[in-house]
Amino acid sequence: MNRVIDIVDLNPKEIEECIQTALDIIKNPDKYAHVCEGKKLATLFFEPSTRTRMSFEAAMYELGGHVISMTDANTSSAAKGESVADTAKTVSCYADIIAIRHPKEGAAYVTAQNASIPVINAGDGGHCHPTQTTADLLTIYREKGGFDNLTIGLCGDLKFGRTVHSLINAMSRYKNIKFVLISPEELKLPSYVKKDVLQKNNIPYEQTTDLERAMPKLDVLYMTRVQRERFFNEEDYLRLKDSYILTPQKMKYARDDMIVMHPLPRVNEISVEVDTDPRACYFKQVLNGKYMRMALILKLLKEAGRI
Amino acid sequence: MNIDSIQNGIVIDHISAGKGMLLYKLLKLDETDVSVALIKNVTSKKLEKKDIIKIDADIPVDLNVIGYVDPEATVNIIKDGNLVEKKVIGLPEKLTDVLICKNPRCISQTEQEIHHVFRLTDKENRVYRCIYCETKAE
Numbered sequence: 223m224n225r226v227i228d229i230v231d232l233n234p235k236e237i238e239e240c241i242q243t244a245l246d247i248i249k250n251p252d253k254y255a256h257v258c259e260g261k262k263l264a265t266l267f268f269e270p271s272t273r274t275r276m277s278f279e280a281a282m283y284e285l286g287g288h289v290i291s292m293t294d295a296n297t298s299s300a301a302k303g304e305s306v307a308d309t310a311k312t313v314s315c316y317a318d319i320i321a322i323r324h325p326k327e328g329a330a331y332v333t334a335q336n337a338s339i340p341v342i343n344a345g346d347g348g349h350c351h352p353t354q355t356t357a358d359l360l361t362i363y364r365e366k367g368g369f370d371n372l373t374i375g376l377c378g379d380l381k382f383g384r385t386v387h388s389l390i391n392a393m394s395r396y397k398n399i400k401f402v403l404i405s406p407e408e409l410k411l412p413s414y415v416k417k418d419v420l421q422k423n424n425i426p427y428e429q430t431t432d433l434e435r436a437m438p439k440l441d442v443l444y445m446t447r448v449q450r451e452r453f454f455n456e457e458d459y460l461r462l463k464d465s466y467i468l469t470p471q472k473m474k475y476a477r478d479d480m481i482v483m484h485p486l487p488r489v490n491e492i493s494v495e496v497d498t499d500p501r502a503c504y505f506k507q508v509l510n511g512k513y514m515r516m517a518l519i520l521k522l523l524k525e526a527g528r529i
Numbered sequence: 530m531n532i533d534s535i536q537n538g539i540v541i542d543h544i545s546a547g548k549g550m551l552l553y554k555l556l557k558l559d560e561t562d563v564s565v566a567l568i569k570n571v572t573s574k575k576l577e578k579k580d581i582i583k584i585d586a587d588i589p590v591d592l593n594v595i596g597y598v599d600p601e602a603t604v605n606i607i608k609d610g611n612l613v614e615k616k617v618i619g620l621p622e623k624l625t626d627v628l629i630c631k632n633p634r635c636i637s638q639t640e641q642e643i644h645h646v647f648r649l650t651d652k653e654n655r656v657y658r659c660i661y662c663e664t665k666a667e
Contacts, residue, residue, distance in 0.1 A: 305641045328636040328661020332643065347634045349662055414665065418650070 223525050225334040226518060227343045229352040229388045234395050236521075240356060241363055243517035244510070251284070257520065257529060258287030264317035265291045266309065266333075267344070268324040273486060273508060274344050274353070278321045281515040290317055310336040318528045319519060322346075340522035342515075348382050354485050355388040356518065357511030361503055362393075362442060364510065365481045369396040373439050377404040377466050378446035378491060380411040385485040386446055387415055394423045401427040402436045406465045408458070409448070433466050437475035443468075445484045445491055445504075468492045473499055483507055532566045535585040540605040541595055542581050546570050549580025552598045555627060556582075556590060563588055593621035597657075622649050624657060632664040 226232060232240070247254050263282040267275050279289045306324065310333040313320055322333050323344040330343035330350070345351040359369070366372060374393060376386050380403055390411075393399050401420065403411050410429065420427050430436055437443070448463045450456075467490060468482065476482075484492055484504040496502050523529045544552060549567050558565045563586035573579040584590065595602055596618030606614040624647045630637045637643050637659065647657040647666050657666040 306636065307640065307643070324636070325634070326636040326639060327632065327634050327663075328659070329640075331661050332636050332640055346636075347662075 224340045224522065225330075225342075226352050226522070227330050227334060227341070227346075228350045229355040229392045231352070232356075237356070237359060237392070240514060240517040240521060241360055243520060244360055244513040245364075247513050247516055254285055254516065254520075256286040258282065258285035258523065261285075261287040261319070261523060261528060262317040263287060263289050263519065264313045264320045265289060265344075266313065266320060266322040266324075267292065268322070268329070269345075271323050271345065273511075274323060274351075277353075277508070277512045278342075278344060278515055281512050281519060284512070285516055285519060287318075287519075306332045307336040309333075310341070311338075314338040319523055319526075321515075339528075340526050342518060342522065345384070348384050350388060351384050351485075352388060353511065353515055353518065354385045355392050356514035357507050358385070358389050358444070358483060358485070359392060360510040360514050361481075361483060361507045365503055365506070366441060369393065369399075371398045372396075372441045373400040373402065374442045374444060375402040375404055375436050375440040376411075376444045376446070377433055377436075377468075379409045379448045379462075380405040380446070381409040382449060383446045386411070386444070389444065390415060390419055394419050394425050399425055401425065402439060403427055403429045404431070404433050404436050404466070405429075406431060406462055408462060409465070433468075434472060434475050437472065437480070438477065440476065440480050443476065443480060443482050445482065445488075447484075447487065447489055447491055464490065466491055468496055470495045470499065473501070476501065532568060532583060534610065535564075535583055535607050536610050537587050538563075538584045538607055539590055540581065540583050540607060542579070542603045542605060543573070543576060544580040544582065544599050544602045545576065546578035546580055548599050549582060552580075552595065552602075553582060555594045555598060558582070558584065561586075561588060591627070592618050593624055594627050596621040597624055597627060620649055620652060620655060623647070628657065628666050630659040630662060630664055631667055632659065632662050635659060635662040635664060637661050 265278055282289050306329050314337045319340045321342045321344045322330050325347050327347040327349035330346045334341040380386050450459050481503045482501050549569055553567050566583040568581045570578045600620045604616050605612055626645050628647050629645050637645055646660045648660050650656050650658045
């Protein structure tokens with residue numbers, strides 16, 4: 223394997239392997255502190271990102287490696303009209319592994335096709351964001367003890383939310399999974415995801431607009447932000463952005479062992495009062511994301527014979 | 530209507546009536562200077578009506594395009610006036626530079642010199658998706 227473009231590039235066995243590596247990193251950080259010494263991660267971020275970029279950088283530093291960056295796409299070769307393919311070939315001469323974020327869907331795939339070093343997709347437009355999903359999976363694994371027998375509520379923007387699509391893809395491979403899809407009519411899960419993933423794998427699901435009524439059934443509530451950048455029309459964004467706001471009042475409907483997740487950043491869809499609720503796991507997700515990125519960097523560098 | 534037999538080239542037969550012109554265009558036969566005949570609505574025992582394309586020259590033809598437009602069409606290879614090979618292409622697994630992705634957010638819309646590639650993802654419903662952004666072909 224020399225690329226992780228989509229979460230399904232990792233089969234359940236490889237996910238399990240990364241989770242076990244991440245758990246070992248958490249337990250024995252010193253064991254991993256120098257494994258990537260002398261190796262360089264190139265972070266190519268063609269659109270703004272705070273947490274994903276810093277998470278990748280922190281991950282590489284904690285493995286003892288270095289990071290080289292393209293800090294601003296507006297002042298880089300991309301602004302001069304260089305293709306993604308040429309950037310990939312060029313960066314392959316400098317680094318050992320690439321993490322790329324790009325606003326165009328499929329940009330990470332083009333990078334992987336043209337790079338001679340491993341490539342990790344750090345988000346390609348509204349398409350895929352596999353390392354967010356690995357963070358989600360480690361969080362579910364650590365908080366719920368595994369992936370089987372879970373009812374997962376997905377709430378908010380299920381139409382454009384790439385993390386939602388990836389999580390559905392990843393979780394559909396486990397036993398006795400149910401989904402509750404909570405969204406306004408305009409932001410419902412696309413029919414191709416329902417058909418190609420849920421119906422194809424006989425995964426039970428229900429669609430609702432009512433968060434409160436769905437809450438008592440859930441083991442996991444995955445909240446999402448309505449993303450301004452995914453709308454062509456500002457009016458639609460303004461009308462839909464406050465569809466769901468999770469408050470302590472609404473949390474009363476949830477079971478004591480339900481967990482609340484969110485890929486972050488949040489705007490106002492989870493009120494800050496919920497942060498102190500022990501069921502709120504979204505900042506744990508951030509930390510888990512770093513560990514899983516460490517595990518992925520290790521896996522890809524090992525398989526490429528670079529460490 | 531009589532169209533002469535060809536000596537060396539390809540006859541694409543059993544094209545569903547009405548799809549001949551689309552195939553003619555997708556094979557870019559309008560850009561060649563060889564002799565090509567597109568015959569529409571020919572009476573057929575098998576299909577009642579069919580289209581036929583005869584290309585009277587040994588030029589490269591993307592067989593995947595034929596399979597995409599009509600997987601039931603037959604391709605007859607003619608050499609020295611004789612039929613040397615007859616095949617049904619079926620639905621191709623991959624199409625390169627036949628379709629263009631319509632998703633304005635797809636990298637194929639902006640990247641220079643990129644091949645437009647679609648992969649068959651649902652054989653039963655003949656669904657092709659862009660390999661970059663997974664948008665369904667229209």
